[in-house]
Amino acid sequence: DQQVKQNSPSLSVQEGRISILNCDYTNSMFDYFLWYKKYPAEGPTFLISISSIKDKNEDGRFTVFLNKSAKHLSLHIVPSQPGDSAVYFCAGMYGGSQGNLIFGKGTKLSVKP
Amino acid sequence: EAQVTQNPRYLITVTGKKLTVTCSQNMNHEYMSWYRQDPGLGLRQIYYSMNVEVTDKGDVPEGYKVSRKEKRNFPLILESPSPNQTSLYFCASKTFGLAGRGGGYNEQFFGPGTRLTVL
Numbered sequence: 001d002q003q004v005k006q007n008s009p010s011l012s013v014q015e016g017r018i019s020i021l022n023c024d025y026t027n028s029m030f031d032y033f034l035w036y037k038k039y040p041a042e043g044p045t046f047l048i049s050i051s052s053i054k055d056k057n058e059d060g061r062f063t064v065f066l067n068k069s070a071k072h073l074s075l076h077i078v079p080s081q082p083g084d085s086a087v088y089f090c091a092g093m094y095g096g097s098q099g100n101l102i103f104g105k106g107t108k109l110s111v112k113p
Numbered sequence: 114e115a116q117v118t119q120n121p122r123y124l125i126t127v128t129g130k131k132l133t134v135t136c137s138q139n140m141n142h143e144y145m146s147w148y149r150q151d152p153g154l155g156l157r158q159i160y161y162s163m164n165v166e167v168t169d170k171g172d173v174p175e176g177y178k179v180s181r182k183e184k185r186n187f188p189l190i191l192e193s194p195s196p197n198q199t200s201l202y203f204c205a206s207k208t209f210g211l212a213g214r215g216g217g218y219n220e221q222f223f224g225p226g227t228r229l230t231v232l
Contacts (some may be wrong), residue, residue: 041226042204044203106155
């Protein structure tokens, strides 16, 4: 049972345009969602997160939107830069601070100059 | 520098030869975890530890062992590796206190990864 789904394995965007990465989840117990970014030959690094009681969180060029009724979240990157090219993982967690992360399969973003 | 380190970074071994991948963090984090990343499957949790001497199974624990004798170290042990354990392995840690850019206690810090090939 895949609790976190990233249905687009890849996404290609022109530099300067908006990148929208989508994530769906099935577990209504998730109380926190996180996005991680991963470059080749490196470990994932935290990007941005959102609590389930919020519907939006913004950090510079990155904004995450949460639609609880649709069990859907999205990561917006504006404007996209070539250095944003990486694999992006969406993750959900429940159980408070001691909860584990449940990751999606990832979306590979390519930003073309 | 706050970090999670893993050794070795690359390892090629043969079926049945016991191996250990070490993981160490210098952030005094209570929680540590091991993941494997496989093409098309994303990151899957193998084992995790809430604190010293407290470990529990993740989603794919078969064929693996862990121990947490010290807070900073969380080695992953493959007693009898098999080819289906060929994968990219990541160790991660987090604190239960308020820390991190994530607005609290939920951000996990990952190591650089260990690429394991079992022939």
